[in-house]
Amino acid sequence: MGRFHRHDDGTVHDHDHDHDHDHEHDDPEHERAEATGEHGDHSAYRTGPERVEVLERIFDENDKAAAQNRSQLDAASVVGVNLMSSPGAGKTTLLQRTLGHLEGHTRVGVVEGDIETSIDADRLSGYGAQIALLNTGDGFGGECHLDAPMVAKAMQDLDLAALDLMLVENVGNLVCPAEFDVGAHHSVMVFAITEGEEKPLKYPVMFRSVEVVLVNKMDLLPHLDFDLQLFTDNLARINPKATVIHLSARTGEGMAEWFEWLEARSA
Amino acid sequence: MHELSLCNSIASIVDRAAAGRPIATVHLELGRFRQVVPDTLTYCWELVTATTALAGSRLSVHPVAITLGCATCDATTSPDAELVLLCGSCGSGDVSMLTGEEFMITSLDLKES
Numbered sequence: 001m002g003r004f005h006r007h008d009d010g011t012v013h014d015h016d017h018d019h020d021h022d023h024e025h026d027d028p029e030h031e032r033a034e035a036t037g038e039h040g041d042h043s044a045y046r047t048g049p050e051r052v053e054v055l056e057r058i059f060d061e062n063d064k065a066a067a068q069n070r071s072q073l074d075a076a077s078v079v080g081v082n083l084m085s086s087p088g089a090g091k092t093t094l095l096q097r098t099l100g101h102l103e104g105h106t107r108v109g110v111v112e113g114d115i116e117t118s119i120d121a122d123r124l125s126g127y128g129a130q131i132a133l134l135n136t137g138d139g140f141g142g143e144c145h146l147d148a149p150m151v152a153k154a155m156q157d158l159d160l161a162a163l164d165l166m167l168v169e170n171v172g173n174l175v176c177p178a179e180f181d182v183g184a185h186h187s188v189m190v191f192a193i194t195e196g197e198e199k200p201l202k203y204p205v206m207f208r209s210v211e212v213v214l215v216n217k218m219d220l221l222p223h224l225d226f227d228l229q230l231f232t233d234n235l236a237r238i239n240p241k242a243t244v245i246h247l248s249a250r251t252g253e254g255m256a257e258w259f260e261w262l263e264a265r266s267a
Numbered sequence: 268m269h270e271l272s273l274c275n276s277i278a279s280i281v282d283r284a285a286a287g288r289p290i291a292t293v294h295l296e297l298g299r300f301r302q303v304v305p306d307t308l309t310y311c312w313e314l315v316t317a318t319t320a321l322a323g324s325r326l327s328v329h330p331v332a333i334t335l336g337c338a339t340c341d342a343t344t345s346p347d348a349e350l351v352l353l354c355g356s357c358g359s360g361d362v363s364m365l366t367g368e369e370f371m372i373t374s375l376d377l378k379e380s
Binding site: 050051052053054055056057058059060061062143144145147175176178179180201204205208236237238239240241 | 285301370372373
């Protein structure tokens with residue numbers, strides 16, 4: 001790296017770097033350190049009498065667990081979809097309708113992330129899907145998101161061999177879930193038009209992290225001041241490649257397009 | 268919001284890399300596109316390390332700006348203060364984020380003995 005400097009007075013800073021560099025996620029030095037075992041000695045990377053180079057990404061542990069989840073799904077030919085949204089955007093209603101539609105021809109497992117209750121999991125029973133409930137308040141410190149090790153634990157409760165599709169209903173939150181790869185193949189978010197047009201600009205990491213934005217509660221459009229064009233423009237400034245589907249999980253309007261997207265990937 | 272659990276991850280990496288040596292400062296690179304608040308991270312670090320061998324050590328957060336590489340015109344640009352993730356030169360949305368997503372422990376300063 002060579003960007004950090006120590007001066008005689010003991011201050012340390014880094015220089016802005018204006019050169020291009022590949023944002024390569026595989027760090028060969030780290031891989032080598034891993035290969036020496038879990039107590040890998042990093043002292044070989046010492047650059048001075050009192051500085052130890054580490055160069056370890058903080059999400060490494062999660063990303064490794066996510067990769068394992070994905071290979072487990074791949075081995076069982078199961079497609080994983082991570083469904084995210086703010087609280088109240090309609091994820092559970094959308095899931096209910098989705099399970100109802102898929103019942104009988106696509107075998108679905110649901111990982112249901114909820115901080116304290118089984119209310120959502122209860123709403124999803126009765127559609128023939130396997131449900132694994134993850135109360136993140138139960139032993140995980142009341143997390144605001146699901147991470148890969150939690151999903152790995154929930155996957156133990158699913159019979160993957162008997163599934164085509166695994167839907168992960170993440171914790172309702174537009175910030176944290178976007179940061180954690182849970183090991184799904186696709187990321188989808190539900191956005192309700194009651195949330196306001198500016199949300200893509202306020203939560204760019206979430207809106208940038210997904211392949212599909214399901215614009216829900218479209219049946220309410222005549223009753224709101226929501227400016228659909230402004231929302232569409234804002235989203236395009238953050239994630240112009242996202243597939244956008246307008247729908248109402250309540251009335252069923254537009255749901256066929258979502259089912260088509262999902263079935264094209266889980267068939 | 269997730270800074271507490273991130274601090275736990277940081278502590279476990281630092282513990283392993285320190286291999287028993289006392290640590291004064293942990294240096295992190297933090298991309299501006301990460302939703303991690305440096306002040307919250309620093310505060311959570313105190314909580315997480317309070318009763319461990321890392322008590323009293325300091326997190327030093329080095330921010331990394333967002334740069335975008337454009338697949339259409341090849342330009343490398345940085346978005347303005349108002350975040351728009353389009354090429355600053357030709358306006359194309361076909362950009363990849365070159366920097367801004369870093370979240371890495373770069374080095375540790377050992378405590379003077």
